[in-house]
Amino acid sequence: MNKVTIVGSGNWGSVAAKLIASNAIKLSNFHDEVRMWVFEETLPSGEKLTDVINKTNENVKYLPGVKLGKNVVADPNLERAVKDANMLVFVSPHQFMEGICKRLVGKIRTDAEGISLVKGMEVKKEGPCLISTLISNQLRINCSVLMGANIANEIAMENFSEATVGYRQNKEAAEKWVQLFNTPYFNVTSVEDVEGVEMCGTLKNIVAVAAGFIDGLEMGNNTKAAIMRIGLKEMIAFSKLLFPSVKDSTFFESCGIADLITTCMGGRNRKVAEAYAKNRGKRSFDELEAEMLKGQKLQGVLTVKEVYEVLTARGWVEMFPLITAVYKISSGLLPPSAIVEFSSNSHNRIQSRL
Ligand SMILES: NC(=O)C1=CN([C@@H]2O[C@H](COP(=O)(O)OP(=O)(O)OC[C@H]3O[C@@H](n4cnc5c(N)ncnc54)[C@H](O)[C@@H]3O)[C@@H](O)[C@H]2O)C=CC1
Numbered sequence: 525m526n527k528v529t530i531v532g533s534g535n536w537g538s539v540a541a542k543l544i545a546s547n548a549i550k551l552s553n554f555h556d557e558v559r560m561w562v563f564e565e566t567l568p569s570g571e572k573l574t575d576v577i578n579k580t581n582e583n584v585k586y587l588p589g590v591k592l593g594k595n596v597v598a599d600p601n602l603e604r605a606v607k608d609a610n611m612l613v614f615v616s617p618h619q620f621m622e623g624i625c626k627r628l629v630g631k632i633r634t635d636a637e638g639i640s641l642v643k644g645m646e647v648k649k650e651g652p653c654l655i656s657t658l659i660s661n662q663l664r665i666n667c668s669v670l671m672g673a674n675i676a677n678e679i680a681m682e683n684f685s686e687a688t689v690g691y692r693q694n695k696e697a698a699e700k701w702v703q704l705f706n707t708p709y710f711n712v713t714s715v716e717d718v719e720g721v722e723m724c725g726t727l728k729n730i731v732a733v734a735a736g737f738i739d740g741l742e743m744g745n746n747t748k749a750a751i752m753r754i755g756l757k758e759m760i761a762f763s764k765l766l767f768p769s770v771k772d773s774t775f776f777e778s779c780g781i782a783d784l785i786t787t788c789m790g791g792r793n794r795k796v797a798e799a800y801a802k803n804r805g806k807r808s809f810d811e812l813e814a815e816m817l818k819g820q821k822l823q824g825v826l827t828v829k830e831v832y833e834v835l836t837a838r839g840w841v842e843m844f845p846l847i848t849a850v851y852k853i854s855s856g857l858l859p860p861s862a863i864v865e866f867s868s869n870s871h872n873r874i875q876s877r878l
């Protein structure tokens with residue numbers, strides 16, 4: 525009998541809990557109870573978030589107004605939450621994943637399987653490291669990924685969307701994840717290309733920051749579409765340079781073009797970058813994130829720093845003008861309007877190099 529624990533309980537973590545709980549209760553090969561680890565915090569009312577989730581069946585801070593399912597049990601103790609599970613769903617902002625994995629070493633079942641819903645990457649001395657690789661290496665488990673055009677609040681409303689499971693060799697494990705996540709309004713398919721799927725989810729956040737700058741500068745839809753097209757080309761080129769096995773077809777799955785579109789139209793990265801450009805870079809991303817997202821986290825601004833580190837270390841900066849412009853603007857080295865110069869000046873350079 526499979527037992528699931530969700531490691532993370534933010535906006536997407538809570539929606540993942542809702543999806544999983546609705547299936548676990550119906551499927552005979554899964555325990556009904558789904559545990560969800562909560563990074564504990566005290567609410568303005570003085571109550572603990574975990575207690576409120578367990579009392580109301582709602583994550584009142586990160587997904588207010590949506591019932592998670594009575595079989596979801598929130599647990600503030602990470603080690604206890606994962607102890608009995610053989611299926612671990614990782615869904616935390618990527619900057620916390622290394623710390624979480626360190627705490628879990630030796631604390632999980634040896635037959636556990638993992639799946640990462642985390643969009644981002646780590647850059648270590650040895651080079652870039654995907655979050656699924658971090659999980660696999662530190663916890664010595666097989667780890668698939670699930671990425672897609674998945675703005676959490678829309679899935680919480682049960683509006684139809686799609687997602688892609690990326691797996692490495694273990695098709696059977698991937699099919700179990702598909703079974704656990706798939707619902708009539710959440711259509712999940714699997715592809716054997718874990719790196720391709722995860723690189724899509726990681727890199728589209730950078731393009732969404734660029735799209736937000738364009739919105740903040742009020743440059744209109746044609747410019748934004750151009751940024752998305754150029755961004756997609758840089759995503760493909762960077763993914764293939766790092767992982768030559770990445771398949772072209774992966775970019776046409778939900779994790780690729782569809783996630784790029786939805787995040788550039790309606791995501792948090794786009795929204796905060798728009799405000800950054802409107803303020804002409806005078807208010808920092810950290811300040812805007814705290815004010816606008818109320819505890820939710822941006823991934824694109826950290827990710828572009830990590831990716832730019834790889835570009836400089838490998839001598840690839842010239843090949844990625846959009847990523848470079850996003851890095852320089854978001855770190856305050858260039859004004860937001862530099863995205864315009866990038867769009868007009870580097871067009872030919874990109875065309876000839878990608
Ligand atoms: N929200 C969305 O629409 C989607 C998010 N994702 C990805 O899912 C991942 C998780 O994002 P969300 O669930 O949206 O989270 P979120 O951004 O809504 O919430 C932040 C989470 O981080 C936790 N946290 C704060 N400080 C922490 C610490 N020191 N250690 C551990 N946890 C801490 C908070 O308790 C909260 O659960 C990200 O990589 C994101 O890109 C993927 C698809 C959709």
Ligand SMILES: O=C(CO)COP(=O)(O)O
Nearest residue numbers: 672673674675791792793
């Ligand atoms: O990954 C997402 C949609 O698939 C959410 O993107 P944001 O973090 O920009 O909201």
